[in-house]
Amino acid sequence: MVDYRLKLAKRMLFNKKGSLIGAVLAVTIGILVLHVNFVIFQGLYDAFIRDLTEYSYGDILVTDESNLIEKSDTILINWFSRIPDVQAAAPRFSSNGEINITKSGGMIETNRVPLLGVDPIQDIQASTAHKTVAEGSYVFSQNSIVLGSSIVRDLGGVRVGDSIEVGVVNRWGQDEVRRFIVSGIAATPGGQGLDYSAVVHIDTLRDMLDRKGYTSSIMVKLHDPTKAESVRDLFLASFPNDDFVAETIEESAEQQLAGFRSGIAMINMIGYFGMMSSAFAIVTIQMMLVNGKTKEIGIMRSIGARRKDILVIFIMQGILIGFIGAAAGTGAGLAYTFYAKETKLTFNNSIPLEVTFNWPQITQTALTAFGLAVLASLYPSFRATRLLPVEAMRYV
Amino acid sequence: MSKVLDIRGLTKIYGKEKANQVTALSNVSFSINQGEFALVVGSSGSGKSTLLNMIGLLDKPTHGTIYVDGTDTSKLNDGQISSFRNKKVGFVFQFSNLLSDLTVLENVMLPIQMAGTSKSREKAAELLGAVGLRDQMKQRADRISGGQAQRAAIARGLANQPALVLADEPTGNLDSVTSKSVVKLMKSMCSTLGQTFVVVTHDQEDFGDVDRIIQMKDGKAYETMVRGVRA
Numbered sequence: 001m002v003d004y005r006l007k008l009a010k011r012m013l014f015n016k017k018g019s020l021i022g023a024v025l026a027v028t029i030g031i032l033v034l035h036v037n038f039v040i041f042q043g044l045y046d047a048f049i050r051d052l053t054e055y056s057y058g059d060i061l062v063t064d065e066s067n068l069i070e071k072s073d074t075i076l077i078n079w080f081s082r083i084p085d086v087q088a089a090a091p092r093f094s095s096n097g098e099i100n101i102t103k104s105g106g107m108i109e110t111n112r113v114p115l116l117g118v119d120p121i122q123d124i125q126a127s128t129a130h131k132t133v134a135e136g137s138y139v140f141s142q143n144s145i146v147l148g149s150s151i152v153r154d155l156g157g158v159r160v161g162d163s164i165e166v167g168v169v170n171r172w173g174q175d176e177v178r179r180f181i182v183s184g185i186a187a188t189p190g191g192q193g194l195d196y197s198a199v200v201h202i203d204t205l206r207d208m209l210d211r212k213g214y215t216s217s218i219m220v221k222l223h224d225p226t227k228a229e230s231v232r233d234l235f236l237a238s239f240p241n242d243d244f245v246a247e248t249i250e251e252s253a254e255q256q257l258a259g260f261r262s263g264i265a266m267i268n269m270i271g272y273f274g275m276m277s278s279a280f281a282i283v284t285i286q287m288m289l290v291n292g293k294t295k296e297i298g299i300m301r302s303i304g305a306r307r308k309d310i311l312v313i314f315i316m317q318g319i320l321i322g323f324i325g326a327a328a329g330t331g332a333g334l335a336y337t338f339y340a341k342e343t344k345l346t347f348n349n350s351i352p353l354e355v356t357f358n359w360p361q362i363t364q365t366a367l368t369a370f371g372l373a374v375l376a377s378l379y380p381s382f383r384a385t386r387l388l389p390v391e392a393m394r395y396v
Numbered sequence: 397m398s399k400v401l402d403i404r405g406l407t408k409i410y411g412k413e414k415a416n417q418v419t420a421l422s423n424v425s426f427s428i429n430q431g432e433f434a435l436v437v438g439s440s441g442s443g444k445s446t447l448l449n450m451i452g453l454l455d456k457p458t459h460g461t462i463y464v465d466g467t468d469t470s471k472l473n474d475g476q477i478s479s480f481r482n483k484k485v486g487f488v489f490q491f492s493n494l495l496s497d498l499t500v501l502e503n504v505m506l507p508i509q510m511a512g513t514s515k516s517r518e519k520a521a522e523l524l525g526a527v528g529l530r531d532q533m534k535q536r537a538d539r540i541s542g543g544q545a546q547r548a549a550i551a552r553g554l555a556n557q558p559a560l561v562l563a564d565e566p567t568g569n570l571d572s573v574t575s576k577s578v579v580k581l582m583k584s585m586c587s588t589l590g591q592t593f594v595v596v597t598h599d600q601e602d603f604g605d606v607d608r609i610i611q612m613k614d615g616k617a618y619e620t621m622v623r624g625v626r627a
């Protein structure tokens with residue numbers, strides 16, 4: 001048999017649909033806001049990490065304290081290929097230069113273009129940069145080049161198969177110009193990929209700069225990204241005499257991510273403040289409920305309800321509000337998250353969000369909202385116990 | 397014959413400041429025996445409701461003592477007072493007796509459940525049958541007539557077989573026909589169950605012969621009739 005207090009708590013609450021819906025909505029919306037914030041902002045953050053990892057930094061990025069790695073990239077790649085946690089590793093060489101194209105209208109030139117030299121075979125295993133090629137194909141030969149969509153725009157439009165000139169200043173300070181055939185054009189939503197770069201064969205770029213055997217970085221992709229730190233440490237321990245720098249994505253992209261992280265923390269804090277105002281809404285609504293039940297409280301007291309029983313009845317209402325609100329809010333939040341994940345929701349129609357279900361955080365949000373609702377009911381419940389039975393009878 | 401209610405020197409003064417104090421009860425003393433049907437009469441403002449509230453421990457007296465079933469009620473703490481209201485007295489008020497969120501049956505079950513006694517449903521149903529509400533048991537309490545509500549309130553008042561049933565103008569809100577039937581119900585509950593009643597009323601005639609009449613006047617009590625004999 002249900003305790004009479006629970007029955008009364010339920011009936012009094014459910015017979016006041018307006019108050020019930022108001023209080024439950026306050027909790028629901030508080031939770032939903034946090035879920036939506038999480039999907040969008042954490043999703044954006046994770047999307048940035050994902051893209052930076054995929055296109056530029058890998059799970060681990062090996063560089064050298066003095067700008068360029070002198071050790072043979074073959075030795076390093078072979079070393080990584082023997083580590084079980086490593087999926088693939090690829091060398092890259094970065095520089096910059098100018099690009100020009102001659103068309104019927106004359107020559108168009110663009111300066112200080114980031115040039116990225118890749119190994120066509122290894123790069124497609126360690127990075128998904130090749131997948132950003134929207135038209136044509138990735139770099140496949142010594143004289144093919146992939147242009148980012150932004151550079152294509154700067155050059156007034158380039159098509160696959162067009163011939164262009166790339167100029168660099170080599171290590172001796174001399175201009176070095178080569179002719180390339182555009183093999184592909186790269187574009188990513190949000191411009192996180194190679195949209196602002198030009199990609200060529202790593203050996204061509206080394207040759208142009210007269211840096212045979214040198215490497216700017218080794219991008220390492222792991223089967224399980226959570227192993228990044230142990231693989232990094234193993235690598236550094238294995239090459240103690242070289243001045244290598246090996247960093248996980250969090251370390252290498254720290255500058256881009258730090259501000260973002262504090263932004264997320266701030267948005268979450270605002271979300272929690274929103275939840276607090278939900279709690280105040282519950283206090284108000286429950287005060288209204290208590291005031292509307294003055295007569296009933298008097299009757300209950302006159303037939304033997306203790307102050308404690310009255311307290312329990314109204315706290316039970318808080319628990320009911322908290323429970324229903326937390327369930328509805330979490331349900332709605334999960335539905336939204338599911339929708340975002342299934343539809344590959346994008347931020348401002350550009351970067352696709354990296355949507356995850358963060359169960360610890362979902363649980364914490366639900367419990368916090370529930371706890372706040374119960375907490376919010378304490379004061380109105382206490383006020384209900386202070387009503388004197390004889391005062392209560394006065395109201396007809 | 398045992399005294400179920402014994403009041404000695406009961407005084408109630410409302411208001412803290414001297415200037416606007418109201419002496420609602422002034423040195424009231426009387427007693428009522430087990431199984432009696434007692435009326436409290438008197439003009440408006442004479443202190444009838446105040447007296448009943450004191451007896452039912454809904455409010456505390458300024459001076460004096462009230463013994464119910466031999467217990468000095470001034471010695472009870474908050475928890476004991478609740479339990480006393482639950483087990484020793486049954487209330488019937490003029491208005492708003494029932495909890496509108498519950499059914500008639502659930503209202504009558506409530507004091508039994510609070511007392512922690514088993515078979516609350518069966519007992520409540522039996523009482524409702526006795527007051528003629530067998531067919532209204534499952535109705536929501538705010539969906540029945542005024543007379544039916546007072547019958548239900550009487551059933552609830554009797555639920556824990558209290559020492560006293562206290563009724564404050566139980567028929568004050570009813571038409572004369574309904575009013576007479578409610579009076580009849582109370583008197584029959586008194587005679588068949590031996591249940592003691594203390595009833596405040598403005599319509600003394602409706603009650604016919606009673607065991608005792610307490611006449612209130614300006615906060616003072618006068619017994620005008622004891623055991624059917626005019627004092």
Ligand SMILES: Nc1ncnc2c1ncn2[C@@H]1O[C@H](COP(=O)(O)OP(=O)(O)OP(=O)(O)O)[C@@H](O)[C@H]1O
Nearest residue numbers: 410411418419420439440441442443444445446447
């Ligand atoms: N809470 C209170 N504070 C101040 N004065 C009060 C309070 N309750 C009652 N009184 C006063 O005490 C006196 C007795 O009131 P009480 O309600 O007992 O009268 P009553 O005989 O029941 O009247 P009625 O027949 O109108 O119900 C009145 O003068 C009333 O104004």
Ligand SMILES: [Mg+2]
Nearest residue numbers: 444445446564
């Ligand atoms: Mg009165």
